[in-house]
Amino acid sequence: MNICEIIPQPVLKLCIPPGRRVFVLGDIHGAYDLVDEALDLVEFNKSKDLLISVGDLIDRGENSDKVLDLLSQPFFLAVRGNHEHLFLLAHAQEFVDMNLLGRLVRDYGAWWWLLIDEEQQVKILNSLNPLPISIEISTPQMTLGIVHAELPKSITYWQTFLSLLEKRDQRTIQSALEGRSRLTSQNATPISGIDYIFSGHTIVPAITALGNSVFLDTGAVFSGRGAHHLSILNVASAFTDTYASPTIRTYRIRVYGNPATEI
Template structure:
């Protein structure tokens, strides 16, 4: 049986899963039908497998109201994304005035909130307020990190964790909003960790590796809800320990709603991709 997680205020550490697999999923943004399709395709077993989200469960997609129910599942873990953070900030001082809610409803795909019952709103708020900024997963191949946007360039993993746990506002801002590594094509990676999975910045050509950083937001909500015609958009769903060549292989078809990556994990430690 997998070991019980040790919860910190800002960092969640998951012990070794001795019986099942650990999967990571990119930004969902309410595309829960695609997620369920991916779980079925991977033959996900909720009794032994774990599912870890890189955040942004809500906004844009009409299924965003399902976020609390998803987070309540015992096999689900998630980091806070910038969209969850914006929701928390909106309610930081209590219930906002109606005109503020109406304004917010016109921003960042937040309109679904105005159509959601008070009870479901409370459930979602309660759920997202518990989300950590970072998740660390112990695997037989090494430590895998999850953060929504990025680890600051030039910062190693232990220093990143130390600053997150200390409440460093600048580091937290980058963890939720940063895009520098992906925009610049920075392949230096993050020292002190086997792999890091991030979301936030859509990769329309598929899951992307830069050093030991894997960008797994591939625009799933655009594929499911047809918000815009975005060629190649799909939800990415991957075994966090699988071989790098299989994890980053090109898709045979870009027409599918879900890209599921699962395969042999091997027994060796993760390859060294940090410069």
């Protein structure tokens, strides 16, 4: 099946009113307990604040099944990661693609899927299916983009990227889900038409900015081993309390200067 055939809504656009805090979260990969800890540390208000994930909510960690708990919450949004997309691809036909599912279990850490009942599997698939490839957020200070991996290296204008996603261009979607070239080549070419783009997918030792592309996957699922941790970034305010621990690091966005600074 073509990867574009299981994407109901490629792009989601939001306008955030003044005073509402927005947090972006790095790849979770089943480390659900760290999310709860991070929200406590930043004093997240579930009735007022917004939490957005860069994707890859599932696999590898012990609590991937709790992804449904997050996706059903009104304060939580996520873009589609390659792990979610491959799961949907494996279940896109009348019959499950057992070869792909076997690869996900063997190579992607999807062992947890075999431990939950069919009813819960259906609920999780239904909750993953609407996930967009990209989210655009307009705040009073800036416009922000969220995409799991990266923009194709040939694209230097944000609206071009969104237009290609809307057309379900396969190469663009592939880069958005799985690309790594911007980080591996240390490509700092800025993307025009957007203030910052937040991504995950490739593990970095700390939040890393290349031009206006900011990468937040700091290996949450491996926390406790080396410097790996979960990163959470406040993007709706120029000022926020921050906290650092062996497993959680919080950052604030600076409207001017270095995009992400750990305090």
